[in-house]
Each structure stands twice: as structure tokens, then as C-alpha cells.
Amino acid sequence: MSGSNLHMAWARLFLRSLASSGVRDVVLSPGSRSTPLALAAAESQELRCHVIVDERSAGFFALGQARASGRPSLLVCTSGTAGAHYFPAIIEASQSFLPLIAVTADRPWELQGSAAPQTIDQIKLFGGHVRSFSDLGQPDPSPAALRAVVRVAAQAVLRAMSPEPGPVHVNARFRKPLEPVVPSGPEPWEAAWSALVEKGAPAAQIPWITPDPSAIAQLVERCSRAERGLLVCGPHLPSIGASGPAGKSFDLKQYQRSVAALARAARLPVLAEATSQLRFGLGPAITSIAAFDALLRNPAFRSRLAPDLLIEIGAPPTSQGYADLIADHPDCPRFVLAPHGWNDPSSSASALVFGDAAEICETVAARLPAPSRPDRSPWFSALTRADARAWDLVDRELAGDRLSEGFVARAVSSGCPEGSILAIGNSSPVRDLDMYCPASPRPLRVLHQRGA
Template sequence: MTTPPSDLHSAWARWLLSALADSGLRDVIISPGSRSTPLALAAAECPRVRCLPVVDERVAAFVALGQARITGLPSMLLCTSGTAGAHYLPALIEASQAFLPVLVVTADRPWEAYDCASPQTIDQTDLFGRAVRHRAELGLPDASPEALAAVGRIAARCLSLTRSPTPGPVHLNARFRKPLEPVEVAAPEPWSAELSRRVTLGAPRAFTPECIPSSEGVAALTDSLAHASRPLFVCGPTLTWGSTAHEALFALAAAVGAPVVAESSSGYRHVGSTGAATVCPGVELAARSASWRERHRPDLVVSWSLPPTSPALTAWITHPAVERWVVAPHGWPDPAGDARAVLWGDPEAVAHAVRLALGARAVAAEPSWSRSLRSADAQAWSAVRAETFGEALDELTVAQSLLDALPSGACLVAGNSMPVRDLEMASPWRSLRVLHQRGGSGIDGLIAGALGARTKLGAAEPVAVLLGDVSAAHDLGGLSAAQELEGALVVLLVQNGGGRIFAELPLGKTSPPGSERAAAFGRFFLTPQGIRWAEASGAFGHRYARVETPSALAAALDEALATDGVTVIEAVVAPEDAGARRQRVRARVERGLAE
């Protein structure tokens, strides 16, 4: 008996995309493949989603993370069956650790193809393990009313679970038998009316709960702040970018007399106006002095979002005599394990609630406390200025030059390892969006993440990524994917001959020059790449500039930021200079603090 031709698989895929769009999906990143044909065509034909083709699944996943960091919304990743989906895993681990929403849809082969040496077939049911918040099976296309109803329910549930109760990645596995291409049929099929009714009705709406800070926790934190004589706010990396959170935090800081030490990737540093708050990020350099830390020990610390990147700040604020609170929307961000309390909630909501609870209540903060930290902050920036903008480029000058060149409202993606540390020694106060891959703190996918951010911002808002040469080598695929962009995307690559952060570690400092250990250190840790970046950039049709002086870098940045598309700028610095320069900065700060 011959089965009549049916286009159920195409209609099934269109219904899934429609239901996801009903639930708020707006971006789909498609990596090509055969088994995902029905879904790829459905996405391309859905007027409510924007589709972006990215060949490499690993790159595609980091693009989705960059989009989520800007919007706070999930993008959908779509790939074919087999090992294709496995390439998403590094980015999904980052998304899980960073609480970023993303929906992964993997096309799959039917059950009968499993475990029998069928090509491009693996067990995809638990492909991502604990990296995902939820996994679901869509099943094979099925014309029964119950199955058609389930499509809308599964779509709505999967997309909502990317955002609540704990944001992160969700995996939906979708099976298809051949034919995969659309099938022409002469008349409506038996299931057509029911499916049309379902599409018209739409997917069920999911109303996610709002995270309201505990009133008991707010009252307790308010009381501690009112009684603190040396309160301090420390702002570590923020996982997604928000435009107004700093206003509430600064208002609270000013009311309780708490100086604010905000890292570059916190979202509380490059904000333009700080109101009446004392914001002194340069104190991180002073905190490298053990004697200064002892003389300026706070009695209450409120850590906002993630813990600070700086070991010096961590040593300063984690002390038995310090009452430390952690305010964060998710997780338990207290690696030191000595926080007195963790108050879950959106930092902006917590700051508003505490300020409201404080009212006109008197506070015990000593005015001299803020003055002493302002003085240390000034000493720090004086030391940094004395060690930057010489005749040749250095890492600190590269970071400062980039911040000087970026206009207000621009987006800066800070690479891990040395670039984010270099940014800590740079000091503009104009408003910038600063994104940082802090979930798993990896160095991969940085260009792709910047590309994702670029696709969600207006053409007038330039995007720049500051990264090292090893990070850039990790993400050559990101350059491949960055095509036909509206707006500027500047890849500022610090060429210092390998992973120089290893030179800051004991192994790098104790390997005798010329020894076998030093040779092994260079070969297996520094790993200089030797990539010809002019040719690599040109292969993907991107502009390229190699610069060796501050003036040449400034000119290249000005041109790149004003030009649509990708510009790769290779800033060449002396490989051994960074460590020595940072030591000189610290010595200057020590001398200034001692005067």
C-alpha cells in the first residue's frame, strides 16, 4: 500500500516556528545541514524572526551569547543531526555559568536510525548534560490533534525556561524522516484545518515570576548599612548589560556614605555621571599594598553581582573583621565562602528597596572614609598616566587609547586574561556598554560574541573587542562569520607574542632564561602564534591595520570606528614590557601612598 504524499513535516516545522515567535523569539542563527531542512525553511519564511546564517556551530553559539548579553532575550540556534550540535557545548557552558538565555534546536534522525551504524546519527537526547536547564523531545511530525497541541505547549515552555526560574540554555531535539524538502499536494490534507486552528490560536502565553527581594533581607541590609562607619560597595562583572542599574546603586551609595569600587566590566564604571556617589576604581591598585589594606579596612562590604576579578580587591574585602553581603540575581557568587549573607534579587531592585527602607534615617559613615579612598584613587591614576603614552605602544596605552576613542554609547567587549586587567587601569567616565565573558572566564568565542552584540545594536553604535593574540587565534571562525554588517566592528588585537598572563604566574617568573624549563614554558604556555593577520583578515574581506605607536593606533581607531564592517587592528607591543610596566605602576602607587 502506497502512502499518499504529505507535507506534514513542513507544516509541523512552520507551526513550531510560529509558536516560538508567539512566545517571544526574534532571532534564529542557522548552521546549514540536511536534516534541519524543514526547520531552516520555516525560520526563513517566518516574518517575525530574523535569520542569520553561520556555518560553524561553535561560532554560532557564541554569536547567540553576544545577542543575549545585549537584549537579555534568547536567540535560537538551529543545526543538523549528528556531531553538529556538540560544537555548541563551549558556549552553552558559558551561557549556563553566566545565566544567559539561549534555545538550542537540534534536528535529529528518527528512532529507527539509532544505534545501528546509520550515518550522521548519534544519541542527542542528553547531548549537553547539565549545561542546559531543560531538555525536551519534539518527536516526529504527527497529525493527531494531541501532537499538534503539544507543539505549541513545548515551544512556549522551552522558550520560557530559558529565562525563568534560572536563565540559561534549553535544548529541544526535533526528529524528521525523509522527505525533508517541501512536498506539493493537490488538496488540503486531513490535518490542515486543525493545524490552521492551532496556528491562529497561537502558543500558550507564559507569565514568568518576578524576583522581588526579600523584605527581611532588605531590612537587615538597611540596618547594617546605617550602622557601618566604613561601608564599601564593590561591583564585580555584570553578566548582562543594563542601562539604569547604576543610578539606583549610586543613589544608595551616596545616602549611606559608601565609596564604590567598580570594575571595568561591572556596568557601574563607564556610565557617565556618578551623581553624588564617590566612585574610585583606582583603589584596586592601592589595595595591592598589604599595609594600605590594613589601614583602610572597611567594616561592611556589599558585593554587587559577581565577585571582583582582582585578587587584591578580594584580599581587601574578605577578612574576618569585615561583614560582607552579596547581592546577586542568581547563583551563590561567593568563592571565598565568608559572606555573612546573600540577598537574591535584581541589583537595581535591591538598591531601590534599601534606599526606600533607609528613608531619612541617620547613618554612621565617617566622612574621612570616603576622602581617604578618593585620595588613593587619585594617586593610582597619577601613577598610570606616568607610565602610558610613550613613544612605543604598550598594553596599558592600547587599552586607554581604545577607551579614549570610543564615543558615548559604544559597546566594548573585554577579553579575558590580560585585556580585562589592562582595562582596569584605564579611566574614562563616558557612558559605554561593557560586556565580559565571565561565566566560565574562557578566552574563546570573543569575536563571535562581539558579532552577536553588533547584530543587536544600531548602526550608529560602534562595537569594539579588545583581546589578545591567542584569543584571536581561538576565534578565526568569528572573523569568517562577520559579513555584511551594518555599523562598525573593531577587533583590536594586542600582539605581544603569546599568552602573557602565564608570565605573571610562578612558573613564568621562576623559569631561568635559556633553561629547558624556559623553552618548555615558551612552547607550551606562551604559545606565540605567528599568524599573519593581514592575510587572515583579507581572506574574509576585512580591513586591516598594523600599528606600533600611540599616534598610529589613535588614527586607526578613528577610521575603523567610523566605517561599517570589520576592521582588524593589530597593536604590536614589546612582549616583555607589560609585567615590568605594571610593577612600575604599583611602585609609584606605593610611593604616593607613603607620602
């Protein structure tokens, strides 16, 4: 077949530009209209291709890659309702601040509104759930259009990473033929195209946002005089984009060391959910109150606890007991440390301190004066005794070999080798992990879906 091979060059340039901007994985759900993109991905020496026919499954597969790697994976599907199956993963990525790029192949504009098959309006298909939308347009040989392909790819990666990590949507239209063709001779756009492929995308340097010094000073002042403070750790939020380096793998040990430094310096017991990455691996020198959800469901216990400082790290804890504690003590100073989002569903926080949580913890810990009070106050000791008694009751419930949800949760978590990654389902499974698995000095990374 003779004719122009511009459609394939267009797709190759787009994929090459994404790769040079940091994308490493492409998750393909094959279909006719996405043929140029699928072939370009398969030919690339810079990209790893994963073929998953079902778009909904593909979306969550790519989401898992982003959660583990800190990089945006690329989703590619055909036209029509195929892209709509990405919607649950798109929403999860948006709510969890995870980078993701969805590319929906589309039919040309002349088929819109004409009852053509597999043709819907894909413009801004995901509405406000994506950080940005771009229409790549149809293949165009002009030098300006070819340069724009590179720019759109670089912008997609940048907006997936910063200022708030999340999903991005790019719509790409193609006319037939969709398969490669053999042109009758050199094409006039080839020299400009080759130069752009060789050059790659421009480097977009993402800024690193540091916490406000006045907020650090306020935290130091509050921690230095708190006598009944709690360090409460909800689901971990990745520090990528605006408050961390793009594509850098999460350093679990460094994160745990930083939080542990604050807990030691301020003598704060740690109330950590399993998905915070701080229940498993903090070390024996840190006092963890892992049964806090069960304890805080008791109104009398909440009343006696009467904290004078609450410091939250990450996303809002899922614990109902902790939500009840906040409601019972609305005047208690509460500081939320997180890289992204307004993480205050009760609308009662004293301050939200934005930045890398590990950096904030390290900075505050370094500035705290040496403690003048005893290592263990009566309040502190009573809290640790209550936690020990709660776990004694849980141990009795799980004694023997009777199969139950709690038995499975503890068996799985305790059976994971040190440094493992445990992927846990949302709803009941993650709650079982919190309810039945005590804190442990053995490192274990827990990945989960937020569930929106």
C-alpha cells in the same frame, strides 16, 4: 513529488510558536537534517535569520544577541556532532544566566545504534549545563501531538527565562523527505494545524521576585551605622526571568541611577569593575575607587583599610586584590545582591539577597536616615588619595605614544562615543580595561564573555 508535507508543517508550527513566545532571531548553521527547520525560519515573517556555517561561532553569536537584548535567540543545526560545537557557548550561557535555545535536528529512532552516518545519541547532549531538555519527537499528525509542539516551544522559552535564565536544548527528529513536497490533495491534519498556527503559543507570565523585606531591613541597619563601608561591583548579571521582565532591554541609565542612590545615601565609595556597567557613567558626585585591584594587592593597604561593611553587586569580582581583602577580614559583614546564582566563591558571605539589584539599591537608599557624620571621614579621604596617586602612576606609565596593552585599552575606551557598547575579550583584555582605564562620568556599556 507527492506525499505528505507534515514535516514542513511540523517545523513551521514549532517556529511560529517560538516566535509568538518572544523569540526574534534564529541563527542557522545549515545541514541536511535541519532542512525543514531552516526553511520554516527563512519563510517566517516574525523571525530574523542569520546564517553562520560554523556552529561554534554561531553559538557565541547567539549568545551575544541574548546578552544585548535579554531575549533567547534560537540556534539550529543538523544532526551528529554539529550540536556538540555549541557546547562552549552553552556553558557560557549557563554560567552567565543568559537565555538561549539550541535546537538540534536528529535522525529517526530506527537509525540509532545501527552505524548510520551522522547519527549519535543526542538525548541530553549538554547534560546538566542546560536548564531543560525536550525531545520534540518525529512529526505526528494527531491533534494531541500538534498541540504538544506548541507547548514544547512555549516551555523552551519559559525555561530559558525563568526561574534562572540559561540555555535550553530541544532535539527534533525528521525522516526523509526533508524538502517540501506537493501533496496530492488536502491533508486531514491541516485544519487543526492552521488553527494552532493562527492562535500561537499560550502566554507564560513570568513572576517578578521582590527582595525579602527582612533582608532590606538588615541592609538598612548595617548601612546606617557603617563607617568604613565599601560598595563593590562585579560583572553585571542581567535581571531577566525571575527578577525582571522577559525581553526588556537593559536600562543602563536607570541601573546606574539606582546604584548611585545607594552610594550617596550610605556614603559608600564604589569599587566597580568595568564589566559591572558602573565604572563608566555613575556621575561626578559618586566617589569611585577604580584602582582598587592594584591597591588591594598590597597587604599593608588591606590591613589599614579594615572595612566594617562590604556590599557586593552582581557576579563575584574578578579582582584578586578584593579576594585577598575578603580573606584578610573574614569577620567583616558582607552582603551579596544579585538576581540569580550563589555568587560567593569564598563561602563567607553574611547574606545573599536575591532580586533585582537596582530595586534593592533604591529601596535601601530610600529608607536610610540622613547621615549624621561628616561627608568625608579621614578613612574616606585616605582612600580617595590612594586612588588618585595610583592613577597618577598609571598616567605616567602611559605617557607618550609607546604602544602597549594599557595604551590600547585606554585609547579604545576613551575613543568610544558616549553611550557606546564596547565588546571586550576575556582574560587579558578585560583586565587591561580595569587596570588602565579610570572611572568616568561618560556612559559606556561594556559587554564581555565570562569565560568558564
